[in-house]
Amino acid sequence: MRLAMLDIGSAAARLDIVDLASPRMPRATWSVKSRSHLAEHTLPDGRVTEEGIADAVRAVRRCVRAAADKPTEALIAYGTSAVRDASNGARLRKRLGEAAGVRIGVLTPRDEAAVTYHAARRWHGRSGRLMTTVDIGGGTVDVATGTSTDPHRVVSLPHGAARLTRQFLPDDPPTRAQLAELRRELHETIPPSLRGVEAGHPLALSKVLRQLAVLTESVPHATVRRPHRLRLQELSRWIPRLAELDHQQRAKLPGVSRSRGRRILAGAIVAEVIMESLELPELEICPWGLRQGLVYRFLEARTRTRAEALDLVGSLFD
Known part of the structure; x- marks a missing residue:
């Protein structure tokens, strides 16, 4: 069939x-x-x-x-x-x-997160081991955790990269005040929402996170097309530079597509706050979704x- x-x-x-x-x-x-x-x-x-x-x-x-x-x-x-x-x-x-x-x-945000988690579990295998998925979409960001084929906890927040860009970063590139307001919103909402979440083995889903991994793992004149991880240290190092560029300049960077040049900055900041909140030094990249x-x-x-x-x-x- x-x-x-x-x-x-x-x-x-x-x-x-x-x-x-x-x-x-x-x-x-x-x-x-x-x-x-x-x-x-x-x-x-x-x-x-x-x-x-x-x-x-x-x-x-x-x-x-x-x-x-x-x-x-x-x-x-x-x-x-x-x-x-x-x-x-x-x-x-x-x-x-x-x-x-x-x-x-x-799909409802929770059902979408559960189906995506299910795919990640199939890809990763090892049922019985605590696993956490982080998925940054256009409208929502979803964190799901569990030990079997379905998650036992899903946190879904209206902090997708496209939505945050529209709401908080209207200028291109954004102003310092706009960035500060975005960070204030994320720090007020994400850490409390993730309180009590045990990270387990963390997996990164979504194109925004994969593109950030390509960007942060690449070196001059050598683009890493299929990175295995997204590291918090490298992500944090890149965010100030992304904030200085407009969307056209970002789209010329390794891994960043033209369609995501505008939203990649908001996605990077959301990823940073989540990783800091869950004390994750890195996320493994999962190609399934x-x-x-x-x-x-x-x-x-x-x-x-x-x-x-x-x-x-x-x-x-x-």
């Missing part, structure tokens, strides 16, 4: 086709991505502009059209926080669903009929 998965995020829409008959971990055998620009067109009040909706619709249509000649048995389409948290989210999801030809689901977690959920449901499997995975979404 080949499963199509359409992920609509703050930076891009991505459609993967996954071969579920693969004897190894099911991987995407084909993929296409198109920039959605949702983060760039989300206003401070959370509303996505008409231009932003149109851009996202075009991105979804490009993905679906590109996959038109790729036979699949099912399409699961979902939006991340950029879609879920939009103040005009109902209209946005309706338009995106019309473009995709299927209903666009969204929400997509892989959803694939595993679907595989676990396949002991039933195909229709029941789709219903069970669909029940995860609002």
Whole structure:
């Protein structure tokens, strides 16, 4: 069976086709991505502009059209926080669903963190050992801990890198006052929320953290494409430099994509505060995330009929 998965995020829409008959971990055998620009067109009040909706619709249509000649048995389409948290989210999801030809689901922050944690546990293995995942998305930051395939505690805060950039860092580059206000907000909310969390083995999820790892582990004229860790000491050393650059200059740095040049600074500061709060000198980079977690959920449901499997995975979404 080949499963199509359409992920609509703050930076891009991505459609993967996954071969579920693969004897190894099911991987995407084909993929296409198109920039959605949702983060760039989300206003401070959370509303996505008409231009932003149109851009996202075009991105979804490009993905679906590109996959038109790729036979699949099912399409699961979902939006991340950029879609879920939009103040005009109902209209946005309706338009995106019309473009995709299927209903666009969204996960609650806690469910999204749990599914992502599940993927990380599968990747890392060693069930029974305490593990912690840190996931910095566009709208939320999630910290999940547990010893089995599902977390026993999830902390989800509205401190995603794109959201914080809109709320606290409107200037590019930001002013010292804006940076101070952002740090004050994070230090007032993150440490109390993480109080009592036992870190265990820490894993970093999300593209923001992976790009920060590439940036901080690289040296002049030698980019580390697949870093194994994000170190707090190196991260803290880079933050002042990132704060001095505008988004175009940041996008020229090793590992930093153009779509995340603006938000990478807020993401770095959030990561620093979390690592300091949990006393983590480093995070191990995990390449898996929400997509892989959803694939595993679907595989676990396949002991039933195909229709029941789709219903069970669909029940995860609002």
